[in-house]
Amino acid sequence: MTTTDTREPAPPAPPDPTRVREFVDTEIRPRVEEYDEDERVPDDLLRRVTELGLWAPFLPEEHGGTGTDMVTLARLHEEVGRGCSSLRSLLTVHGMVSWSVWRWGDQDQRDRLLPGLAAGRPLAAFCLTGPEGGSDTSVAATSAEPDGGGWVLTGHKKWITGGQLAGLFLVFARTGKAMTAFLVPADAPGVTVRPLSGILGTRASMLADIRFDQVRLGPDAVLGPPGWAAATVMTSALDLGRLSVASGSVGIIGAALEACAEVTATRPSGDGVLADRQLVRRMLSDMITNRRAARLLCAEAGRLRDTDDPGVVTASWVAKYFAATAAARAASDAVQIHGALGCGPRSPVARLYRDAKVMEIIEGSTELQQTAIADHAHREVTP
Ligand SMILES: Cc1cc2nc3c(=O)[nH]c(=O)nc-3n(C[C@H](O)[C@H](O)[C@H](O)COP(=O)(O)OP(=O)(O)OC[C@H]3O[C@@H](n4cnc5c(N)ncnc54)[C@H](O)[C@@H]3O)c2cc1C
Known part of the structure; x- marks a missing residue:
């Protein structure tokens, strides 16, 4: 007679700050000056971050995360920041985009994007600041015009952390007098990414200057309420x-x-x-x-x-x-x-x-x- 195990498999464990501390001490700190000098973090480090489940651990299990609470997330980002602020910056912006898709996305956007984002595939970048200035977001010059059922996006974003690595951009653009958030694939026709180097700090955070030249987007590119972003x-x-x-x-x-x-x-x-x-x-x-x-x-x-x-x-x-x-x-x-x-x-x-x-x-x-x-x-x- 065979017995069937009816127990649910154990949920994946959230990343442990003590383990991440060891990872930082043994794998990041010995090489961090090299990252700074090269102005990039190497691919093997990014793979380790994926293995440790650090990209968006707060996502629920059903979307590929481990449901990590925010108090623990803060401890994890403290440990990474103790070793390398550039890597912590990459985690920050990727987390901000992943969070936004989870919080504001519709079912299709969540199903389509979150399992990949949980594993850092693709990496995501947060595109708010333009050359016109960052503190006053009301002066944003990037804009999107309705086009059939979709949109045409035109503008310029600057100082974008992880812009050189990202496969997905969350872009804030004016739609009339209001602001709308758009999910834009980095390989969409009309997107140009130019690496920025020589930055004062977080030198390995792979900043980019990104231009959007008449980028055509479908209606499913809008994240959250149009005009209320x-x-x-x-x-x-x-x-x-x-x-x-x-x-x-x-x-x-x-x-x-x-x-x-x-x-x-x-x-x-x-x-x-x-x-x-x-x-x-x-x-x-x-x-x-x-x-x-x-x-x-x-x-x-x-x-x-x-x-x-x-x-x-x-x-x-x-x-x-x-x-x-x-x-x-x-x-x-x-x-x-x-x-x-x-x-x-x-x-x-x-x-x-x-x-x-x-x-x-x-x-x-x-x-x-x-x-x-x-x-x-x-x-x-x-x-
Ligand atoms: C390393 C790095 C990474 C970045 N990564 C990103 C990113 O991933 N995505 C993104 O969108 N942006 C990014 N930025 C841009 C960043 O968000 C902006 O630099 C920031 O918002 C400030 O805007 P600003 O540089 O245009 O300064 P400004 O807005 O021009 O401000 C200049 C100075 O004036 C002061 N000031 C402005 N307004 C006021 C006010 N009302 N009262 C008092 N003082 C004021 C500011 O405090 C500041 O000291 C990054 C910047 C850096 C340096």
């Missing part, structure tokens, strides 16, 4: 992006701290070592305190996102503002503590310094976060 697709994707950048910034502080703990313990100073010097100790204590505080803010933003709490918007601004400015400060102090060693070629702390500055600009600059947070001042003090 600014309040829907864009807002929720940027929220996720802020959580990811904030978490990556926590990782930068951690990497700065590790480098400084090592050098201050061994660098001679007077009768002792640098770690004995009070002014140096102050910088180390700020790094430790800010990392803890920033990590807690990320966890709070993640928890509010997990529970669909409207407070997530402000929480993500606060987390991103605090973590990005603290990372810029920590990386600057790390260069200071290393002295000339921090200024040399292939200096890890010099890379952190350049990467951290970028954290203050992307996903809403520090000034825009400050402005948005201040708008909530009255709500904060009302019991």
Whole structure:
């Protein structure tokens, strides 16, 4: 007699931050200066990210993900950011597009795109900023005109993370006075991708300048409500992006701290070592305190996102503002503590310094976060 096992197969396990930490230490950190110098991440690293299930782990199982919660996602992006901000940036934008398809896509778009996106095939890029400027999205010049049942897209997007690698672009374009989001294959006729090099930080994030010249799109290219993308697709994707950048910034502080703990313990100073010097100790204590505080803010933003709490918007601004400015400060102090060693070629702390500055600009600059947070001042003090 045979017995049939009627139990459901165990669901795939979400990626584990401890395992990802080991992956970062053994496979990324030994090679990260090479990525920075080459201004690209190698294919074998991208394959490892797929094997570890890191591209869009928050997607539900039915769409190829592992249903990873946002608090865990923040920890994962912290670990990757501790090793390589460029790779973390690629995860950020790919995650933003995958999230948008899941949250705003119709059944056909979800079925067609999500299993591939969960595995990073294709990679996706988020195309909002144009040469006309990024902070004020209302000035966007890229536009789409109705054409039969579909659309014709024309315009120019700049500074697009992962643009050199992506097979799918999420493009925000004006449709009349409103904004609509479009899913555009990178190989659609009329799309031209030009690599951007020589960027200050996140040098291996394979940025591109992308032109859309009369690109014809079907009606199924529209993601979310036509004309309402600014309040829907864009807002929720940027929220996720802020959580990811904030978490990556926590990782930068951690990497700065590790480098400084090592050098201050061994660098001679007077009768002792640098770690004995009070002014140096102050910088180390700020790094430790800010990392803890920033990590807690990320966890709070993640928890509010997990529970669909409207407070997530402000929480993500606060987390991103605090973590990005603290990372810029920590990386600057790390260069200071290393002295000339921090200024040399292939200096890890010099890379952190350049990467951290970028954290203050992307996903809403520090000034825009400050402005948005201040708008909530009255709500904060009302019991
Ligand atoms: C490495 C890198 C990767 C990027 N990746 C992407 C990507 O994948 N997709 C994408 O769409 N974009 C991307 N960007 C663009 C990024 O989103 C923009 O740089 C950002 O939104 C800021 O826009 P901007 O650079 O045009 O600066 P601007 O908007 O011109 O602002 C310049 C300065 O003025 C300040 N400022 C602007 N408005 C105000 C205001 N109202 N009050 C006070 N100060 C203000 C800003 O804080 C900033 O300091 C990337 C940029 C970089 C550097």
